[in-house]
Amino acid sequence: MATIGNGSATADWPGRYFHIDQILDKPGPRTDPGFSAGAEARFKLSFRKPFIVWKVEVKAFLRDQAKILVIGAGGLGCEILANLALTGFKDIHVIDMDTIDISNLNRQFLFRSKDVGKSKANVAAEFIMKRVPGVKVTPYFGKIQDKDDDYYMQFHLVICGLDSVEARRWINATLVNLVDPENPESLKPLIDGGTEGFKGQARVILPTITSCYECSLDMLNKQTVFPICTIANTPRLPEHCIEWASVLEWPRIYGDKKMDTDNPDHISWLYKTASARAKEFNIEGVTWSLTQGVVKNIIPAIASTNAIIAAACCNEAFKIATSSAACLNNYFMLIGTDSVYSYTFEHEKRSDCPVCGGESLDFPISRDLTVEELIEMLTEKQDIQIKKPSLSAPTKQIYFQAPPQLEQATRPNLEKKVSELIPEGGEITVTASTLPFSLSLNVIYT
Amino acid sequence: MMSPETQDIEQATTAITEEAPPDRKTRRYDRQLRLWAATGQAALESAHLLVLSSSATSTSILKNLVLPGVGAFTILDNAVVTPADAGNNFFLEGPESIGKPRAQEAVRLLEELNEGVRGHADLRNVEQLLSAGKSELFKYTLVIAHNLPQSQVERLSQLLWEDDDAPPLVIVRSAGFLAEIFIQQHEHTIIESHSETAPSLRIDKPFPALLQYAQALDLDALDPTDHAHVPYVILLVKAMEKWKQEHNGLPPQTYAEKKAFKEAISNMKRKIDEENFEEAEAQAYRSWTETKVPSEVAELFDDPKVQTLNASTPPFFYLLAALKKFAAQPPYTLPLSSTLPDMKASTDTYIGLQKLYKDQAEQERNIFKSFISPGVRIDDDLIDSFVKNAHALKVIRGTSWNSIDKNTIALGNAAATSPKQLAIHLALSAASCLASKAPAPSQGELPVFTIEALTQEAQSLLPPGVELPEEFEFTAGEIARSPTADLPNTAALLGGLVAQEVIKMVTKQYIPIAGICTVDLIETWTGIL
Numbered sequence: 011m012a013t014i015g016n017g018s019a020t021a022d023w024p025g026r027y028f029h030i031d032q033i034l035d036k037p038g039p040r041t042d043p044g045f046s047a048g049a050e051a052r053f054k055l056s057f058r059k060p061f062i063v064w065k066v067e068v069k070a071f072l073r074d075q076a077k078i079l080v081i082g083a084g085g086l087g088c089e090i091l092a093n094l095a096l097t098g099f100k101d102i103h104v105i106d107m108d109t110i111d112i113s114n115l116n117r118q119f120l121f122r123s124k125d126v127g128k129s130k131a132n133v134a135a136e137f138i139m140k141r142v143p144g145v146k147v148t149p150y151f152g153k154i155q156d157k158d159d160d161y162y163m164q165f166h167l168v169i170c171g172l173d174s175v176e177a178r179r180w181i182n183a184t185l186v187n188l189v190d191p192e193n194p195e196s197l198k199p200l201i202d203g204g205t206e207g208f209k210g211q212a213r214v215i216l217p218t219i220t221s222c223y224e225c226s227l228d229m230l231n232k233q234t235v236f237p238i239c240t241i242a243n244t245p246r247l248p249e250h251c252i253e254w255a256s257v258l259e260w261p262r263i264y265g266d267k268k269m270d271t272d273n274p275d276h277i278s279w280l281y282k283t284a285s286a287r288a289k290e291f292n293i294e295g296v297t298w299s300l301t302q303g304v305v306k307n308i309i310p311a312i313a314s315t316n317a318i319i320a321a322a323c324c325n326e327a328f329k330i331a332t333s334s335a336a337c338l339n340n341y342f343m344l345i346g347t348d349s350v351y352s353y354t355f356e357h358e359k360r361s362d363c364p365v366c367g368g369e370s371l372d373f374p375i376s377r378d379l380t381v382e383e384l385i386e387m388l389t390e391k392q393d394i395q396i397k398k399p400s401l402s403a404p405t406k407q408i409y410f411q412a413p414p415q416l417e418q419a420t421r422p423n424l425e426k427k428v429s430e431l432i433p434e435g436g437e438i439t440v441t442a443s444t445l446p447f448s449l450s451l452n453v454i455y456t
Numbered sequence: 457m458m459s460p461e462t463q464d465i466e467q468a469t470t471a472i473t474e475e476a477p478p479d480r481k482t483r484r485y486d487r488q489l490r491l492w493a494a495t496g497q498a499a500l501e502s503a504h505l506l507v508l509s510s511s512a513t514s515t516s517i518l519k520n521l522v523l524p525g526v527g528a529f530t531i532l533d534n535a536v537v538t539p540a541d542a543g544n545n546f547f548l549e550g551p552e553s554i555g556k557p558r559a560q561e562a563v564r565l566l567e568e569l570n571e572g573v574r575g576h577a578d579l580r581n582v583e584q585l586l587s588a589g590k591s592e593l594f595k596y597t598l599v600i601a602h603n604l605p606q607s608q609v610e611r612l613s614q615l616l617w618e619d620d621d622a623p624p625l626v627i628v629r630s631a632g633f634l635a636e637i638f639i640q641q642h643e644h645t646i647i648e649s650h651s652e653t654a655p656s657l658r659i660d661k662p663f664p665a666l667l668q669y670a671q672a673l674d675l676d677a678l679d680p681t682d683h684a685h686v687p688y689v690i691l692l693v694k695a696m697e698k699w700k701q702e703h704n705g706l707p708p709q710t711y712a713e714k715k716a717f718k719e720a721i722s723n724m725k726r727k728i729d730e731e732n733f734e735e736a737e738a739q740a741y742r743s744w745t746e747t748k749v750p751s752e753v754a755e756l757f758d759d760p761k762v763q764t765l766n767a768s769t770p771p772f773f774y775l776l777a778a779l780k781k782f783a784a785q786p787p788y789t790l791p792l793s794s795t796l797p798d799m800k801a802s803t804d805t806y807i808g809l810q811k812l813y814k815d816q817a818e819q820e821r822n823i824f825k826s827f828i829s830p831g832v833r834i835d836d837d838l839i840d841s842f843v844k845n846a847h848a849l850k851v852i853r854g855t856s857w858n859s860i861d862k863n864t865i866a867l868g869n870a871a872a873t874s875p876k877q878l879a880i881h882l883a884l885s886a887a888s889c890l891a892s893k894a895p896a897p898s899q900g901e902l903p904v905f906t907i908e909a910l911t912q913e914a915q916s917l918l919p920p921g922v923e924l925p926e927e928f929e930f931t932a933g934e935i936a937r938s939p940t941a942d943l944p945n946t947a948a949l950l951g952g953l954v955a956q957e958v959i960k961m962v963t964k965q966y967i968p969i970a971g972i973c974t975v976d977l978i979e980t981w982t983g984i985l
């Protein structure tokens with residue numbers, strides 16, 4: 011019965027699921043009945059039926075009905091697609107806006123040298139369909155922001171293998187906004203993975219139920235930023251010389267011409283310019299590879315860490331879709347540099363999370379703080395990190411980044427003190443074009 | 457008056473300024489070279505691995521080693537692809553591969569991942585390999601075995617334990633959501649451990665040139681800009697000299713004194729926002745914390761191999777012996793590191809300070825070199841690397857696979873300290889024992905392990921009086937549920953973990969596991985036993 015489905019049955023040969031069916035044919039000692047009830051509502055499965063019926067329905071759901079979205083077809087994405095296909099998901103969608111680069115080939119194993127320059131989503135989808143018979147992978151070569159709520163509504167699960175914080179915040183907020191308490195199917199579990207060198211993490215987000223991506227923004231590693239005055243006046247490290255070349259010299263020489271960090275001629279120019287400055291100041295260590303690393307903000311990436319994290323993500327997807335075991339609650343962190351260290355814990359939901367919390371954030375500031383300084387704080391604070399924020403109060407506009415007329419009209423406020431515009435306990439609403447949510451600040455003067 | 461070393465640096469610098477864009481290979485491996493550099497890559501490329509079986513887990517492991525460019529691999533497997541294999545193994549082509557030799561199919565598809573890697577399929581079975589003797593095994597850099605029958609893994613581990621320089625053996629066992637990894641090795645020495653602890657700047661024991669520089673500097677004579685750009689290292693050395701003069705030559709002892717020392721630094725500021733003074737306050741503890749040989753390194757000085765150097769001793773221990781001699785002399789520290797962290801300073805003062813550190817480090821490196829037993833030839837690059845990483849050297853001494861389940865006392869202790877991890881190990885061991893006693897099930901059939909039989913078997917591994925951990929009930933239940941399941945996700949996760957450990961072993965960089973790494977993918981955790 012499980013193998014009678016729309017088209018996929020033809021591809022299922024006897025014994026195909028010998029390994030997976032060992033899990034699906036029997037419940038485990040730790041299979042959580044409470045969790046099954048949740049999945050029951052979401053996926054319209056009837057777990058209260060006798061087990062013999064249940065297992066048939068679970069297999070049918072996994073193999074004939076479950077529709078899963080993979081965001082990112084890179085280091086994690088390639089692994090995720092292969093794992094999902096082998097575990098029996100048959101209807102997989104994948105979104106990626108990138109094309110294949112030669113430096114991807116040390117880990118993104120669905121790509122070959124001949125694929126350099128092609129769409130990651132398209133090549134990955136084709137490869138999976140060729141290798142794993144009966145699996146349909148639908149690629150989209152573009153941005154996640156191109157798609158609307160109706161698009162995301164069609165999936166049962168979303169797995170993210172992204173390297174961009176911005177994109178993760180966007181999809182997280184979109185899935186939280188999608189939740190309609192009247193409609194259990196609107197709750198789409200989001201499984202998120204990320205890696206950096208030998209380190210990584212995998213987490214399960216049940217939008218509005220568990221802590222979300224935005225709740226944990228302060229856990230991100232802070233990026234090193236070199237102060238402009240050091241770069242301009244007192245360089246000490248090779249990195250300072252490289253930043254000087256890219257941040258100060260490039261615009262001075264080339265004006266508005268955009269620097270393309272994927273263009274070897276541009277890197278070459280930056281490398282030579284940085285080397286010359288380093289020589290002038292007796293600084294050692296400017297190399298081609300360091301130049302590229304600094305200007306592209308390259309994060310080391312290897313196949314093994316991606317394999318671990320992607321497997322952890324897909325294992326959660328499998329457990330959620332089949333309720334064969336309870337899913338991770340809710341964060342798994344791995345460090346592989348010194349032995350194998352991992353930490354599994356429940357990340358707490360933040361009541362003042364701008365996406366899932368509902369409460370406004372208490373925000374103590376000095377009476378002397380100007381609007382411009384406040385904007386800088388919002389950009390830099392670990393738990394906020396909103397680039398180019400626009401600010402407004404319930405009755406007035408404070409500062410808007412766009413459109414140009416509004417920017418111009420509100421620009422004089424930048425120099426004003428916040429205390430001149432907002433009373434004690436007043437509320438400021440912060441928005442940004444890159445984020446599909448707003449943040450409410452409850453101003454407290456210190 | 458140029459020493460050969462400085463000439464080398466000159467040449468190297470010229471080479472750097474003419475550096476061209478990286479070649480294809482460097483571009484391909486860019487993201488991993490940033491982790492283990494050209495030396496690690498070279499080690500990886502000269503390795504030849506042997507993998508026993510081409511299960512889903514085995515091919516997942518190999519995938520993560522072929523991609524980064526391991527030199528060569530051999531899969532030894534006499535199995536023919538079954539319908540079940542075609543369903544769970546990404547390195548088979550579905551139904552088209554059924555009936556073909558599994559190793560051959562896997563090698564063909566794995567080789568596609570990287571033109572630079574050679575793969576071989578050895579269609580013999582493990583029995584034939586074992587009876588062919590040691591020399592067959594010793595040509596490999598490392599051997600990996602996944603879910604081998606108990607008797608075979610025991611004989612294999614015995615063969616590879618008899619000789620000190622036998623290749624390490626990685627034993628992987630998995631069933632359903634549970635798994636474990638063990639590395640059998642006699643000894644593994646690590647120079648480049650990539651420790652996150654920085655070596656001491658020796659502010660508490662300033663070397664003569666540093667002390668002289670600090671003393672000669674007249675802060676009052678500096679203009680405001682220069683005053684705000686004196687590196688904190690200099691400020692601390694200066695402040696500490698003054699403090700000692702006023703306190704009978706002693707650094708601050710009590711909390712109150714330490715606070716007073718920090719206040720003295722703060723009082724040296726001309727303006728409240730001088731960042732270099734703020735850094736000095738924050739780093740003040742460095743000036744009263746005595747620089748000593750880190751205890752983990754000092755322990756290595758007592759290593760038996762350091763006491764009995766002979767012709768067959770690896771260079772690592774000759775270097776360790778020299779380090780011991782170096783540290784036995786004033787100032788009783790490791791050789792100085794030439795790496796200076798970034799700090800608020802003008803370019804000139806920073807570069808000047810960097811040069812002081814480099815020169816002193818160079819001098820101490822030469823003293824260190826003079827302590828190396830004469831007659832031993834050790835590569836200069838190795839010496840440099842050893843000195844640079846002296847604060848984080850590591851030696852791992854392992855045990856044999858056979859000794860683990862025989863060490864009932866250690867298992868008994870683990871029942872108290874790591875019950876969850878032990879439960880996984882015992883459940884996998886019990887299943888392995890039961891499987892060896894029963895006739896092999898035919899294709900497509902499952903062996904039947906009852907929870908009772910698993911419990912009895914596991915209990916017999918523990919010393920009398922020690923009870924099975926409470927968690928055993930769950931793990932045994934999982935093994936009974938899925939005794940032979942090589943799940944795609946578990947296989948992929950093990951593929952990543954094992955490849956990572958193999959990379960650490962082969963490159964001798966970073967620190968591999970010592971003991972058994974257990975994995976539970978129901979609760980999603982890993983733990984070392």
Ligand SMILES: [Zn+2]
Pocket residue numbers: 221222223224225359360363364365366367
């Ligand atoms: Zn949240």
